[in-house]
Amino acid sequence: MKSLMKIENLHAEVGGKEILKGINLNIAPGQVHAIMGPNGSGKSTLSNVLAGRDDYVVTKGSVSFMGENLLEMAPEERAAAGIFLAFQYPLEIPGVATMTFLKTAINAQRKTRGEDELSTPAFMRFVREKSALLGVKDEMLKRPLNVGFSGGEKKRNEILQMALLEPAFCILDETDSGLDIDALKVVSEGVNALRDKERSMLVITHYQRLLDYIVPDFVHVLSNGRVVRSGGKDLALELEKSGYAEYGADAA
Amino acid sequence: MTAKTKTAEQVAGIGVEQYKYGFVTDIETEKAPRGLNEDTIRFISAKKNEPEWMLEWRLDAYRRWLTLEEPTWAKVHYPRIDFQDLYYYSAPKKKGDGPQSLDDVDPELLDTYKKLGIPLREQEILAGVENPTMAVDAVFDSVSVVTTFKENLSRAGVIFCPISEALQSHPELVRKYLGTVVPVTDNFYATLNAAVFSDGSFVYIPEGVHCPMELSTYFRINEQNTGQFERTLIIADKGAYVSYLEGCTAPQRDENQLHAAVVELIVHDDAEIKYSTVQNWYPGDKDGKGGIYNFVTKRADCRGRNSKVSWTQVETGSAITWKYPSCVLRGDNSQGEFYSIAISNGHQQVDSGTKMIHLGKNTKSRIISKGISAGVSSSTYRGLVSAHRKASGARNYTQCDSLLIGDKCSAHTVPYMETRNMSATFEHEATTSKISDDQLFYCRQRGLNEEEAVALIVNGFCKDVLQHLPMEFAVEAQKLVGISLEGSVG
Ligand SMILES: Nc1ncnc2c1ncn2[C@@H]1O[C@H](COP(=O)(O)OP(=O)(O)OP(=O)(O)O)[C@@H](O)[C@H]1O
Ligand SMILES: [Mg+2]
Numbered sequence: 001m002k003s004l005m006k007i008e009n010l011h012a013e014v015g016g017k018e019i020l021k022g023i024n025l026n027i028a029p030g031q032v033h034a035i036m037g038p039n040g041s042g043k044s045t046l047s048n049v050l051a052g053r054d055d056y057v058v059t060k061g062s063v064s065f066m067g068e069n070l071l072e073m074a075p076e077e078r079a080a081a082g083i084f085l086a087f088q089y090p091l092e093i094p095g096v097a098t099m100t101f102l103k104t105a106i107n108a109q110r111k112t113r114g115e116d117e118l119s120t121p122a123f124m125r126f127v128r129e130k131s132a133l134l135g136v137k138d139e140m141l142k143r144p145l146n147v148g149f150s151g152g153e154k155k156r157n158e159i160l161q162m163a164l165l166e167p168a169f170c171i172l173d174e175t176d177s178g179l180d181i182d183a184l185k186v187v188s189e190g191v192n193a194l195r196d197k198e199r200s201m202l203v204i205t206h207y208q209r210l211l212d213y214i215v216p217d218f219v220h221v222l223s224n225g226r227v228v229r230s231g232g233k234d235l236a237l238e239l240e241k242s243g244y245a246e247y248g249a250d251a252a
Numbered sequence: 253m254t255a256k257t258k259t260a261e262q263v264a265g266i267g268v269e270q271y272k273y274g275f276v277t278d279i280e281t282e283k284a285p286r287g288l289n290e291d292t293i294r295f296i297s298a299k300k301n302e303p304e305w306m307l308e309w310r311l312d313a314y315r316r317w318l319t320l321e322e323p324t325w326a327k328v329h330y331p332r333i334d335f336q337d338l339y340y341y342s343a344p345k346k347k348g349d350g351p352q353s354l355d356d357v358d359p360e361l362l363d364t365y366k367k368l369g370i371p372l373r374e375q376e377i378l379a380g381v382e383n384p385t386m387a388v389d390a391v392f393d394s395v396s397v398v399t400t401f402k403e404n405l406s407r408a409g410v411i412f413c414p415i416s417e418a419l420q421s422h423p424e425l426v427r428k429y430l431g432t433v434v435p436v437t438d439n440f441y442a443t444l445n446a447a448v449f450s451d452g453s454f455v456y457i458p459e460g461v462h463c464p465m466e467l468s469t470y471f472r473i474n475e476q477n478t479g480q481f482e483r484t485l486i487i488a489d490k491g492a493y494v495s496y497l498e499g500c501t502a503p504q505r506d507e508n509q510l511h512a513a514v515v516e517l518i519v520h521d522d523a524e525i526k527y528s529t530v531q532n533w534y535p536g537d538k539d540g541k542g543g544i545y546n547f548v549t550k551r552a553d554c555r556g557r558n559s560k561v562s563w564t565q566v567e568t569g570s571a572i573t574w575k576y577p578s579c580v581l582r583g584d585n586s587q588g589e590f591y592s593i594a595i596s597n598g599h600q601q602v603d604s605g606t607k608m609i610h611l612g613k614n615t616k617s618r619i620i621s622k623g624i625s626a627g628v629s630s631s632t633y634r635g636l637v638s639a640h641r642k643a644s645g646a647r648n649y650t651q652c653d654s655l656l657i658g659d660k661c662s663a664h665t666v667p668y669m670e671t672r673n674m675s676a677t678f679e680h681e682a683t684t685s686k687i688s689d690d691q692l693f694y695c696r697q698r699g700l701n702e703e704e705a706v707a708l709i710v711n712g713f714c715k716d717v718l719q720h721l722p723m724e725f726a727v728e729a730q731k732l733v734g735i736s737l738e739g740s741v742g
Binding site: 051052053054055074075076078079080083084085087090091092093094095096101104105106108109112144161165 | 688689690691693694695696697698699700701704708709711712713714715716
């Protein structure tokens with residue numbers, strides 16, 4: 001099978017504590033994999049490790065992305081190579097207009113890839129198009145990044161960034177939490193619009209409902225730092241009924 | 253090691269080493285003998301061919317200075333300055349006497365300013381733009397080497413020239429205003445300046461005139477062991493308006509160099525002065541060796557009704573900054589503003605702030621101070637807001653924000669408030685924050701490298717102040733903020 005990202009026996013520590021205890025995942029181009037699992041099982045840790053957060057230490061295992069060793073790359077290099085993480089808790093940057101942030105990010109990535117900067121008119125057109133799709137208002141783009149945004153607005157803004165950066169690999173960490181029913185639909189449509197033969201996604205969620213909209217190719221259950229079960233989209237339905245009790249035995 | 257400490261270390265390591273303006277101009281100079289005594293002062297005064305009253309004024313200041321003690325209340329530490337070990341006058345050798353035209357100026361000097369991004373040849377400036385928007389007075393060590401667009405300005409009645417020249421051409425104006433805002437004995441450094449000041453800019457905007465160009469003085473200290481003591485005097489007559497910019501750099505040297513300036517602003521009825529500074533003196537190396545000691549007294553006297561002054565400063569350079577641009581709000585309804593960004597990195601020490609003295613009725617003042625500290629630097633905001641008995645309806649709003657990068661630097665806020673009038677309302681807000689690992693990681697995840705991330709976050713932090721700078725200056729300042737903190741931009 002052709003692979004976009006291959007995670008093998010990945011172990012990682014945070015603050016001296018082992019959180020990921022041997023993860024294996026193979027994600028082919030175009031596939032959507034959902035990850036579910038109890039609180040504290042290591043889902044966000046996995047996304048942070050893949051995005052390259054400094055204080056998350058990989059102690060064993062490997063991750064290859066488009067045939068390259070992902071673990072050797074700095075976070076910004078991974079971003080430029082096409083890794084995008086929609087944060088569970090997006091950060092605020094006071095005084096920096098959302099629009100300015102978006103432009104800085106796009107151009108930083110283009111620079112790293114050796115491409116020309118986007119001209120201001122071209123950038124504006126691009127932002128207008130994508131923000132209309134996600135129902136993000138102009139007024140919000142002028143406000144400082146995430147400052148005073150509601151929980152749902154922050155999540156929407158994450159997906160807007162994803163749409164603009166057009167990454168090869170999207171990690172969505174509980175993007176559905178905090179979204180009202182209508183917003184969930186809009187955001188899911190935004191995500192689905194980005195699905196194509198090449199682009200893969202890792203969708204972390206607690207709720208089957210999101211997977212009704214963003215239908216995954218595979219569902220994995222993460223418990224205590226390991227993938228304890230994998231299946232098709234029906235696995236999510238089963239989990240919704242039975243919960244994680246049967247995987248709890250593994251918990252520390 | 254966390255991302256933050258790593259970044260902080262990198263930032264501390266690079267910042268002060270990235271000083272772009274550290275080159276030395278090799279030029280023949282003429283100096284006063286080393287040391288300070290009455291003869292030094294007579295030498296300076298004679299060089300400038302000053303009127304007798306000016307010499308007396310200087311000598312009086314000198315005698316008073318001898319009785320003063322160097323102040324120690326600021327939160328800055330440095331070895332005692334040996335005032336006898338300095339040169340008090342240093343000027344590039346001139347070809348002849350009298351005011352110089354551009355053709356008389358040593359090309360070496362013109363190139364120096366060109367390298368600093370300040371073209372002085374009018375043809376060159378005009379070649380680039382159709383309508384020049386800025387006139388420049390270039391001060392090199394103790395003298396002004398050239399002032400551009402003087403003719404254009406004088407057509408509008410604006411006087412913009414070196415203060416030494418103003419003493420020849422408009423002695424009555426200088427005599428009327430000099431020392432009326434910062435009195436001779438104001439403080440140790442101001443008194444020293446009064447005794448030995450060598451040059452600086454003089455600006456007079458006549459009644460009702462909106463100055464057609466931005467005026468700018470660019471200060472450069474080049475010579476070793478030389479103090480720069482410039483004196484700037486700006487008068488906005490009734491209903492006049494001027495925007496004035498000041499920039500400064502110095503070569504990279506191992507010894508500390510002293511800069512003790514005095515700036516006096518006089519604002520009459522309905523007049524306005526906007527004074528912006530981008531101070532980028534050499535800050536010293538990463539071990540704290542060398543750098544400028546910047547002891548500056550800046551004050552505005554809002555004499556007239558409805559007069560207005562706004563000070564905007566971006567302070568990124570100097571080993572030590574000791575500076576409190578202030579406003580005396582004497583006229584009824586007068587307004588004072590102070591917008592400041594002070595960045596300290598490496599071993600820099602900054603003690604800066606403002607004084608807003610409310611004397612008139614319904615006077616208003618506004619203070620926004622943004623301090624950014626990195627490395628092992630320390631930064632102090634020191635401010636005084638006072639309302640006197642007659643200042644009914646006085647209002648002040650003060651906001652002091654500090655941003656720390658790393659955990660070896662420090663920030664302090666020392667606000668004083670005094671009011672003798674019950675109807676005065678003063679508001680004060682202060683915050684201290686840090687750049688968090690989470691914020692840095694978030695930016696890096698989006699593709700910015702650490703330096704770009706720090707620059708972006710810091711520029712966001714400074715936004716309220718940056719927006720008060722004139723357009724072209726704001727762009728420069730934004731870059732400078734980046735360079736001072738990490739050296740990646742530009
Ligand atoms: N800096 C840290 N030091 C110590 N333990 C940490 C640190 N960061 C995370 N952990 C622990 O790692 C474990 C996994 O956390 P993680 O955030 O990956 O869980 P999660 O699966 O995303 O949970 P949730 O569903 O609640 O978002 C938790 O037990 C958490 O307390
Ligand atoms: Mg999580």
